[in-house]
Amino acid sequence: MKYNRKLKILHFVYDHPDNPWVGGGGALRTWAVNNILSKRHDITVMCGAFPEALNQEKPFKVSFLGKAKNYLESRLKFIWQSRSIDFKPYDIIVEEFSYYAPIFSRFSKKPAVTIIQSNHGFKALNYHPFYGWISIITQYFLLPQRKSVILVSEHLRSAISHKTLISIIPQGADIPDNLPSDSQDYVLYLGRLDVQIKGLDILIKAWSQIPSNLSDTFPLYIAGGGDEDKVFELINLTGAKNVRLIGRLDHNDAMAAIRKAVFLCVPSRMEGSPVVIYEAFALGKPIIGNSIPALKDVVPHGKAGILVPLENSLAFKRAIEMLLTDAKLRLHLSKGAAQLGKEFNWDKIAEKQEEFYFKTANIFYNK
Incomplete structure (x- = not known):
């Protein structure tokens, strides 16, 4: 039967x-x-x-x-x-x-x-x-x-x-209707504030090396719940400029934050298959992340994002800087992300x- x-x-x-x-x-x-x-x-x-x-x-x-x-x-x-x-x-x-x-x-x-x-x-x-x-x-x-x-x-x-x-x-990805328009005025990290597993130390060290003319124009927003004190400690230790912690967001606010970002950073050392990547693709946002198995499975390098060697904050910084300064590359990766987003x-x-x-x-x- x-x-x-x-x-x-x-x-x-x-x-x-x-x-x-x-x-x-x-x-x-x-x-x-x-x-x-x-x-x-x-x-x-x-x-x-x-x-x-x-x-x-x-x-x-x-x-x-x-x-x-x-x-x-x-x-x-x-x-x-x-x-x-x-x-x-x-x-x-x-x-x-x-x-x-x-x-x-x-x-x-x-x-x-x-x-x-x-x-x-x-x-x-x-x-x-x-x-x-x-x-x-x-x-x-x-x-x-x-x-x-x-x-x-x-x-x-x-x-x-x-x-x-x-x-x-x-x-x-579950994308709400009536999200705000795409203003693209900041770089976004969205996830748990776990410094070791989520690699926030890699991201903040990379951001501390970004030229001030770029970080002044495009601040780094860090959204999520967790140990904010450790994140502030990293910011102070590295001297990273224009980093804003915006707290834990509900689903609609999180999707709005992705929609308005230039791109997302996923600096994790270990992941399964983070939902935030699928949400970013559904909203046409490219990813910068570490070349770990979870990201290599989902993010085609050079087509919908940029993957860099793990534990290399300088490479992460260069990827951020390249994507902030190269509008054609940004558009190319955004189109690739949006195309992938239709599958999920x-x-x-x-x-x-x-x-x-x-x-x-x-x-x-x-x-």
């Missing part, structure tokens, strides 16, 4: 768009896809708790596991309380895989789909010497138990060392994800 009816889906994701400690791409993808699929399926999302977290009933149900006052407590309760969930009413379990808060979905006795957004490996120790071991243990001991996996980018295949059902389904539509991505759910369910229920 082919399984293609309305599904009752239980979706675990630690993150949430309003989570003050994360609020990243996993949450954005979960909300974008489930907003679409909830028109055809009954969906419940289970998230990690945070202060002032509110349950949601429509367009899909959102509940929080426990109550938490801090990040560590939130992670631990998410793992622990997920064990007591009654899986019986659901047709399929979906897990946005977290290396630091894994869900034991394989014990649900239901078909389970795991969505992988990143691949930390032993690099996790470079950024979190203690907690990095949790990530390593999770990846090498728990991830191999997953039998049906969605990867958001081709480079993440290296995270899978076992035989499993795999589908590559990229990220997408959440409706198409939700349809592919739905097909994979059905495929997983059919294998499970017809074996």
Whole structure:
């Protein structure tokens, strides 16, 4: 029997768009896809708790596991309380895989789909010497138990060392109507204020070398939540001029900020497949970033952006300066970005994800 009816889906994701400690791409993808699929399926999302977290009933149900006052407590309760969930009413379990808060979905006795957004490996120790071991243990001991996996980018295949059902389904972009006009008067960084992983030290050091006539004309805007004190410390240490921290933005304000930027900087040392790149392309904005696997998978160098060697702030500075001073190059890359942006539509991505759910369910229920 082919399984293609309305599904009752239980979706675990630690993150949430309003989570003050994360609020990243996993949450954005979960909300974008489930907003679409909830028109055809009954969906419940289970998230990690945070202060002032509110349950949601429509367009899909959102509940929080426990109550938490801090990040560590939130992670631990998410793992622990997920064990007591009654899986019986659901047709399929979906897990946005977290290396630091894994869900034991394989014990649900239901078909389970795991969505992988990143691949930390032993690099996790470079950024979190203690907690990095949790990530390593999770990846090498728990991830191999997953039998049906969605990867958001081709480079993440290296995270899978076992035989499993795999589908590559990229990220997408949700662009609101009636955004302000394209004024192009600043350079933008949009993301979590994590100096090490997001490479803000590379960006700020590069910006400190930009000639003052350019930085005076095109300030650097840094948008996002996180450790602002560390960012200000970097600005003071490097002497970078005309850098403005504008805080964490909601989705509409974030898209407006991208729309008005000249281009986006993505200086990350490690990424899965950042949604902000897809959003930038949808708005016709080129990317300057490091030549890491996640960006090389999505950003064609010289066509929709410029990729430079990792840990090379001078090369990053030269790329910024070149794009600010060469209007023809800027136009060329903007056209390339806009063309790519047409490919990453959440409706198409939700349809592919739905097909994979059905495929997983059919294998499970017809074996």
